[in-house]
Amino acid sequence: MSSNVPIAHGDLTAPTPQNTPLTQAPIAAGLSRPTVPDISEDNEPAEDESDEIPPMTGAQAVMMGLVQGRLADLVGKSSGYIESLSNDVKKSVEALKGVQVKQNELQNQYKRECLELEKKYLELQKPLYERRNAIISGAGQATEEEIEAGTQASLKDDPDYTPLPKDAESTPAAIPEFWLTALRNHIGLSEIITERDAGALKSLTDIRLSYLPSDSPKPGFKITFVFSPNDFFENEILDKTYLYQEEVGYSGDFVYDRAIGTDIKWKEEKDLTKEFEIKKQRNKNTNRTRLVRKARPTESFFNFFSPPSPPAEDIDVEIDEEELEELEEKLEMDYQIGEDLKEKIIPRAIDYFTGKALEYEGMDEDDDDFDELDEDDEDGQFDDEDSDSEVELPRRRGPPKGRGGSSAAAVNPEECKQQ
């Protein structure tokens, strides 16, 4: 029943009518998750939302680079196979395309039902989320049973774990900076949370997930950040809503439409998304100078609530290719953080708080495997970028896609598997 013959690394068979792809395509592309609509210029505008081509992630792009040489001899040849078929057979092929349209409709319906199932389980999780929040805030007393279950879980992870001493009695005790700590143990978020942000995020008391109502025009979800009163802004709630397009994409997954964030009501001079600088101004008439305080945008976690807008599809504005790429990267990063909050941080916040979640993020690789790419890394591609030392506004391109820029690095779950 078992075999020692590797089936994975066979010879690349010679091009034949059957195996000659109509276009170059690596097997690297197999990701299925809510996708980012493709906005790069050289693609034809999609006729229909459901025809959006899911863009490659950075990881896929790297893979593609690696296989491109191998497939070079197969690229761009039309097989001519279908053209060679008789008219009756061509009709059968055409009919199969017609049947596929119905299959795709069912797939769309399936994804909608997946979303309903997600909602159902969110409701089932809610009492547990509320209990979690009560313990974090100190409003609720940890029970013996909960502590015992937690100890058992810790012992399962680490047999040498030392259980807490059993006191006669314990008092409710809030966990300070729980959510700030959890967020900072997510590598992507740790990079965008500045020290200034941390001051405000200490007041973050809960992060909640909800879904848009089933009858809303576009499906989607909302991440709600709950704050206690703080010195930085008036809002008690900051929301980020992610909308999917109505139709699933070609791969059978939802495609992100856009994200919407709460307008933050910053208190006087407390806007963390701005840096202020003093500039001299000279009055042309009087020739007298005065000092003026100027605000300029700066990096901050709170820019998360002012997400980039996808370019309008119907308006034919001339946009620079590089700007489009930059926008696409920013959108991808924005969607990725939303996904991670929804899929990982909210469901397993305690594991982010303790750092356990990080241990499960694929650490079983040999360091040896990376020697060459590590050297690659030393070209300074990933040096820290210090915005303060730049004269320009901090608007610059990240590492090119496909080279491992952080915006493209994390790839993530899809809604529900297509069938």
Place this chain on the structure above:
Amino acid sequence: MSSNVPIAHGDLTAPTPQNTPLTQAPIAAGLSRPTVPDISEDNEPAEDESDEIPPMTGAQAVMMGLVQGRLADLVGKSSGYIESLSNDVKKSVEALKGVQVKQNELQNQYKRECLELEKKYLELQKPLYERRNAIISGAGQATEEEIEAGTQASLKDDPDYTPLPKDAESTPAAIPEFWLTALRNHIGLSEIITERDAGALKSLTDIRLSYLPSDSPKPGFKITFVFSPNDFFENEILDKTYLYQEEVGYSGDFVYDRAIGTDIKWKEEKDLTKEFEIKKQRNKNTNRTRLVRKARPTESFFNFFSPPSPPAEDIDVEIDEEELEELEEKLEMDYQIGEDLKEKIIPRAIDYFTGKALEYEGMDEDDDDFDELDEDDEDGQFDDEDSDSEVELPRRRGPPKGRGGSSAAAVNPEECKQQ
């Protein structure tokens, strides 16, 4: 509402109690899909199936290499933050771990229900799959409506598409080599289907998906290959069954347990998974030589039905680290092909037949992005391997993981999104 400030590429903040990860972890790792259990030696044996660490895909590994340098200064430091908390707060933390156990149980239940939803929609798709099969085999006549719907779909993809001429009448017409053509338009499969295999795969008349019954000990699915009588083997059906472990893994996704394939009853001298060679043998006593026909394993698509067995966890057999890695690669490739058949080829066979599916596999990247890695490629890592020229049995390592070996290249959907 929109902002020009890139939030993605901020400075890496200095290590603090909050942001210092307990272990190195790249943001690259965010994949969620049925995972391959980790079998490499230097990991502690999992105490429980649900604690399996999902292994990194090749893509993640590449990303990890790229970010490693950047995170180097954060690696391996314990934050000491949790240790510094008071005993009462530690109890709250412990209680949260206890609450998380219940959340994980719900997640497990959720995934089971996702699987039931998949089954429900497979049933809904069945009449369409049967209709598809009737058209492919020529048993059914393509209707005007189907042809028209197909033409509309083609025109949506390509406004310049030329519809078929409308004859007065058409006759049912089977599509020759439909499934062979579809399989060979999947890049991963095209690499393992040899010319010899193609002879047998011409008799492949259908590929079907089914699920294991809900009351079976392990959940899973089955891919059924239906053949017409052929010169190669007696079986009319070749099955490949994939089993998931009972408990979902840490990421909230099913973890593959193992795969089982049909024993192929090869006709005399027709075994495509073997190559025969003539060897001279000398009789030690008589000193006379004779010619002996020896079989040795060779690469073939049909090895897909003799999948590698994961090593038994409870038996402490000494296994070479390199052998384990090789086994892990082969398992990953085997699971990947099963996933792709289930998720992509069966649901959209017509698109693989025409090649349309390939156009959607992430082709929107600039070639320029790959210059450096293309050069990398030229070190011969991805040269075709020619088994015939080797004296050894064709048992060798593929490209190392994390460098884009085909076994690790394709990353794929998960069952159902966790919530």
